[in-house]
């Protein structure tokens with residue numbers, strides 16, 4: 332029997348993960364991507380002679396599907412994952428303190444280091460601990476996380492030194508715009524589930540290299556090829572045709588649409604025909620990253636959270652190369668590159684020991700206005716299947732149980748592939 336021909340539209344992690352599983356299940360996979368780059372929102376490119384990620388991407392020890400995906404495409408040795416959770420937190424007044432997992436099982440693993448955490452007084456520590464113990468109730472709540480924290484008496488010190496630095500970057504939203512349910516998921520999955528769950532990890536190679544390794548496993552890859560529509564044909568031996576610029580109409584047995592909500596709505600034209608009428612119920616939030624090359628070599632840390640700064644986290648990517656990350660960056664995403672570089676360089680010098688007399692050699696800013704998508708309250712995120720036969724959706728915004736992350740993207744891609752494989756099996760039977 333001829334292999335089923337499947338088109339995957341979108342070369343982000345969701346599309347790549349779907350393509351990989353479909354290929355392994357014996358399908359002939361063609362990947363369509365409108366950009367010249369692979370990886371979607373987790374990509375890299377050359378800026379000013381440096382190969383940079385579009386933004387610093389971190390995964391946690393609990394992101395097992397993402398880690399498996401990278402290992403499957405042969406890039407596992409390029410992932411760095413902490414042996415134990417450890418985060419350095421630096422304040423503008425020069426206080427440096429660490430949170431570090433100890434040897435006790437979760438949730439006791441953080442107790443000793445939390446007790447010594449210098450950015451919180453005892454009252455605030457007790458408040459944070461009590462709120463963390465209520466993670467399950469946050470997951471069931473319909474409030475915003477900001478309201479949920481206020482109901483639990485979290486003072487400004489707790490917000491400044493714990494909730495904002497860890498939860499704003501995790502969910503890429505201000506505390507009062509993220510849902511308590513999503514934040515509760517992060518508390519339970521990362522902080523309380525097991526002692527290894529919150530370990531930080533990152534790629535040691537530019538992100539597009541991981542995407543390229545995945546794409547190399549597929550049958551055909553068409554870059555710079557936007558798909559403009561999907562035609563359902565009543566006749567012919569192939570049920571579905573993609574519409575491409577220039578009039579090309581390739582036909583397929585099944586299609587994975589691995590696109591964010593706005594692009595998916597545009598491609599479908601009438602999303603309701605696919606049972607996806609709520610695609611306009613997602614808000615996008617921006618992330619800005621500023622890349623700084625300086626003359627001081629290694630500063631001797633992997634990454635640190637900065638308190639009282641527009642930079643939430645700063646990463647030492649290589650000796651002399653820092654990447655400053657600003658999540659929920661609505662205030663900054665429209666600013667010119669020069670202004671962002673000057674701002675982040677002056678912040679880095681003010682907060683990082685060792686940079687006081689350093690000189691900036693080069694800088695670049697990467698801005699992603701729609702870095703993540705968040706469903707509005709009351710919106711049900713869809714699963715992979717649509718109302719159209721052999722048309723499935725994937726994407727970090729779909730109903731994976733995870734917020735919009737690389738982990739969610741990979742889970743969604745795998746679910747989409749599984750839906751196509753099972754539909755094929757049932758039509759053969």
Ligand SMILES: Cc1cc2nc3c(=O)[nH]c(=O)nc-3n(C[C@H](O)[C@H](O)[C@H](O)COP(=O)(O)OP(=O)(O)OC[C@H]3O[C@@H](n4cnc5c(N)ncnc54)[C@H](O)[C@@H]3O)c2cc1C
Nearest residue numbers: 341343344345365371372386388389558726727736737740
């Ligand atoms: C700066 C930044 C920092 C981030 N940091 C983190 C982090 O630290 N940790 C984390 O887990 N996540 C992070 N994320 C989120 C993470 O990148 C996304 O959740 C994930 O990559 C989304 O993957 P996806 O495949 O669902 O969608 P996308 O990556 O958006 O892929 C969709 C693809 O479809 C293509 N496309 C769109 N329309 C068409 C069309 N008509 N035809 C053909 N192709 C089309 C797009 O070009 C794109 O390549 C970050 C995102 C950004 C932008």
